[in-house]
Amino acid sequence: MSTAVTTPATPNEDAATGNTSGYRLDLDGLRGIAIALVAIFHVWFGRVSGGVDVFLTLSGYFFVASLLKHVLATQPASTSWSAAVNPWPRFWRLVRRLLPALLVVLVFITAMIALVMPKTRWGPLGSEVQASALYYQNWHLAFDSQDYQAADSANSPMQHLWSMSMQGQFFVLTLVCALTLGGVLRALSRRIPALTNPAVVRGVVGTALLAVAVVSFAWANYRHGVNQPFNYYDTVARLWEPLAGGLLAVWMPRVALPAWVRNSLGVVALALIVTCGWWIAGVTEYPGAMALVPVGATLILIWTGSAATRPLSSSNVDAPSVSSALAHPRLVWLGSIAYALYLWHWPLLIFYLSWRYQDDVNWLEGTAILVVSVVLAWATTRFIEAPIRAGESTVLGPRYRRSLLALILITTVVAGSTVVIWQRNAANATVNTENLDPRLYPGARAFLNGAPVPKVDPQPSPEVVDKDWPITSYDSVISGWKDPSIKVGVYGDKNSTRTVALVGGSHAEYWITALDDIGKRRGFKVTTYLKVGCALTTSHVFIWFGQKYYQCNDWSKRVMDRLAVDKPDVVFTNSTRPEEGPGARGDYVPQDYTDIFGQFRDRGQRVVAVRDNPWAHGKLKPPECLAEGRKPQVCGVSRDLALAPTDPAAAIAPQFPNMNFLDYSDAMCGPTYCPAVVGNILVWHDYHHLSATFVRSLIPAVEADLAKTLHWW
Template sequence: MSLPSTDQPSPTAPDSDPKAAPVPSPGSGAAGRAPGAYRHDLDGLRGIAIALVVIFHVWFGRVSGGVDVFLVLSGFFFTGMLVRRSDGGPVGVAATIRRTLRRLLPAMVVVLAAVVIAAVVLLPHTRWSDIAAQTLASLFYYQNWYLALSWSDYLAADPSVSPLQHLWSMSVQGQCYLGLLMLIATTAWLYRRGRPMALRVAPVRRVLHSDSIRGVTHSPVTRRVLRAAGPQGGLRIALAVLFAVLAVVSFRYAAVGVSTQQGWNYYDTFARAWEPLTGALLAIVAPMLNLPKLIRTVFAWAGIAAIVACGWLVNGSAVFPGPAALIPVTATAALILAGAGLATAGQPSVNRLLAGAPMVGLGGFAYALYLWHWPMLIFYLGERHERAAGALGGLLIIVASFVLAYGTHRFVEEPLRLRATPALPARARMLTGVAVSTVGVLLLGSTLAWQWSNGAKAHAVGELDPAKYPGAAALTDRALVPRAPMRPTIEEAPADIAYPTRDSCIADFDTRSVVTCAYGDPNAHRTIAVVGNSHAEHWIPALQAVAEKYRFKVSVYLKMGCPLTVAEEPMYKGQNNPDCKDWSHDVIERLGAERPDFVFTTGTRPADNGGDETPQDYLDVWQALSDRGLQVLAIRDTPWLRRNGIRYRAIDCLASGGNRLECGMKRSDALSPVDPALAASDDFPNVHVLDLNNAVCEPDVCAVVEGNILVYHDEHHLTASYSRSLAPELARRLQPILGWW
């Protein structure tokens, strides 16, 4: 979802182009060509798009295509304004940025402030750091990159999702606005300076009127194009060519990204750029066309049908902004072309319906509605601890969002956007501006202060006194647990992570190459290779302690979100992860060549219906390693914190007042009665199964604190401190298999 731009000529908007053509009122009967006329139908299209976005988010958990509609419209309106302005002189970069921010920031600041206040009141303080980080990312328009780095799932509307996650599209649009502004301003400056000369319209006209192509230049189409292009025709033609080339490049980039790295691709500004560039191209080309009535009618009906159906036709989060996004983009283009150059009364019936008062009114505060609906949804789900709002809950969310959006539009946006009138005195505008500015300064200051103070508290925990902090020994050896404060603390926990992540020895989501490091005794002749994703990684602190004691080397071959696989289409968060396939192939080949004594990797994962399982893909990996004569240590995965299918962090629960048992989960929900890898390994004599969950869980519950040590630093990864406490038990389990001590 992106900002519903208001950059089209309007008799009431202060940002109107003074050179725009007079605007016929809706239904005035003026059906002739009006190239600069206000497009009431596109205001209505904004209303349809925002309605679809909200409905699909609240009730269906799908992407509706509304984001793509708004990106095209934004490119269309913004470019049209800049090109019209360039007809009379400089574009005015500084003035345009100032006016654009004046439209965007007030409502954004109000919503961000409300979210921060709600987070302080409703969320545990362990969530505040991420809210603060995303607040800053939203204010400075890099939220999409913030989310791209974590591959956040935009459709995961549950209490664990950020109430600011939807603002990624605002960042994309802000970046595209800046790019279009600089592109048009630079091209216009070059045109005025006469460099390159080919941009001047006179040479273009001389070529077009030469004898060699006189027949072409005398055609009605060419005359219409030249007439529509106006005195700045050379500039507009140059911009159209430039936009078309850049749009094709961006589209190809997005198409590749769908199949190689969709989690990143979805938020990538460069992958999204072709959509506003399409709108920008239409802003120049549409006035040059005079389509027959029948074609306009077909375009209008096909366009609105495709926009309404888009959310059902494709799973947008998995394929946008790749080729599938042509559905909402071309549909929007069709509706733009259907009404181009006509007053409202002369447009096709679909466009006239969109220009009706209800749709235009909804489109008027679409921006504010978009800002409010997602936080309302997330906070509602968080308070009710549910994954879906339901029919009645969804209706309440939508009504509340409408009320807040209307209030924001009426009392914040309009006073700062419209010029002073008797109904809107200058004093009211000034007070609104001062109030919003004050809120913005307080918001920025508080989030920066929180980020600084929280960053100072988060750090890895060093070696703990085993007498005061027995950790896993409290379960395996019935060690005495004295009264002592939990370590790592709630503030320390996020930084108490496994060593490879700390040492940059794990390939991240965007790294295709194999990254490897050595732990334990790097000069030892015996080696255990730890292979897979972060759930193999979090055993490194325990393996490090064992390896140092018994003199063997631990080599790591790790990649985030990628358990070792031989699958043709490995998935991560429901999306294709082809890098994982290629990375796994290279790792398996390297293991076959380097021949470590044992390969240590996970042997199970959580099952969707509770308990755990050993999927077929794991068996295929065992077979590939067996074919290379490699011995495998398959360790049972530790429990993932889930409640009613919703993931949660131990530190959030503890910060909310829960205790070690209340914040844990039933063992029967996390683990099957018998390790599923045992039966699966019967056909693989080279596979040795390890299960240390009796050192993590009690007989009936998997608590989040054992032996005064916090077990998890997030939803499902062991803290480095607890992993180290597992070393004695891990050594006992490894001894009969390895025979090295």
């Protein structure tokens, strides 16, 4: 987003004063309004304002206009395009303007991660520091939005840098394409002299930009209905926004309009920009068709404030009043620090929320964060951006500039080394809890059997428990989000003729830890039919990450058909889910579950269904809470919030004589609270999946229940 504030200005006149210096103060003011909207909406409303889309449009307008000005205004018509556009000086200028401030903020973020964030997040956030520094943060977030084990990226202090990464990619891609197109035009101009004509070059460039913009816009709208979380960060889907600004720079419509028309258009456009954050859900709509609102409004303000809409006889007094208002010195000043303000405001907000264990801020807290952000942005612009951008001519002197560059380089190297250590530690972290001494680590037996709990450090440690997944995940026999295949894993006693089929989503999956062990010792085979986020369903469509999960319905139907053919002796699945929506409490049996149970009953298949475990919703996941040094008794969830007073499946049990219902809530919760640690074992590896180690501590209870249910031993 923020690169727009440092891109060279357009060759048009200053709209507010009518001068021809080549600078538009009104667009600086528009940047000021855009960054104010972004920061205010982030701090107080938790919404997307449309300010990012304003910046994207301005970025494309400034950048393409700068290229055209350089080629068409400063070079003779006979000069080839490729000779006029040398990417390296321009690329170095971008690096000099953008990278120092970014690196300073990333060094600050790295230090604050170590001070504020739990150690469980150091590795993942270290990857984001690297992604942000190398300008691929948008792709990092896009792919994480599809990763079930890493879907909770909303509170990253670097999430906002996706737009900067996207724009950096846009600038580099534009330079490369310009150089390629220039080579083609240079080769063809020997045979077609007209290709040296500026008007022809403008037409070729505009046509190329238009073609890419149309493809990008079509892709954004197609992917909106396919995978919006990914689409939001996708560079291909976002390209049309800066290209729209670039097209206006190439083909500025010259239509003389009366002052009242220009003012009316400007007022409407500015009103759309200011208000669209309230009536457009940007996260779920952008960069699809609804992004035309902030993008189109920005184009209107650029156009109506330019000379292209004024009669030739117009004077300075005839300048649009909206443009004059946008050129107000305070707005222009705010626009001058927009880049640094964008860099600072989001991490300050996230670190404050993490430090205070809050989900939002009040008016006073938000104001303080914005004030500190503005002060830091001004200081960054004044003492870091401006001196380095000015080169040796800096008013602070060349010695200051050299010292500043050295300091930035040294601190960046130190921060980078720290990040590498975090990533290496996270990559090398392992969980080895298969042979824990049950006398020291009773786990579920502490609640079920009153087993004594010695004072030892819990296992797995909070820093590595996120790797404590069931064996099926590591064996890749659970189908992913977009994988329609039915993957059948085989565990337990693989040569046995008796079979227990484990069926459902990840909340069925973790029971493989117990079933595999019991099957090996008691002589039955365990087959798995698993898909991420997909409990067996009929008509209900799950919504994950803002997308309807139709694949689950299709997969469930095919799995039910497959089970009718495979005919396992017993199906093992879930019986309840947590209530959903505002104010939801406890768990229940969904109608789809009873429909599925009815199908099993009608075909005469035996079923063992286990109640879902409590979900520990909260600001921090239980492992992160523990890593902060807090007590297990406050890092879990209140029992009455997560679970109904009694097992909801008990009410439907008489309808299904073919089924046995199991409930291990008392193994995870006391009378009023479900703590993060039970019997010296961490219960969850995130906030709703049981750790494999804890399920292992449940094996004696599961084995006893299966013995009474199956009568196989």
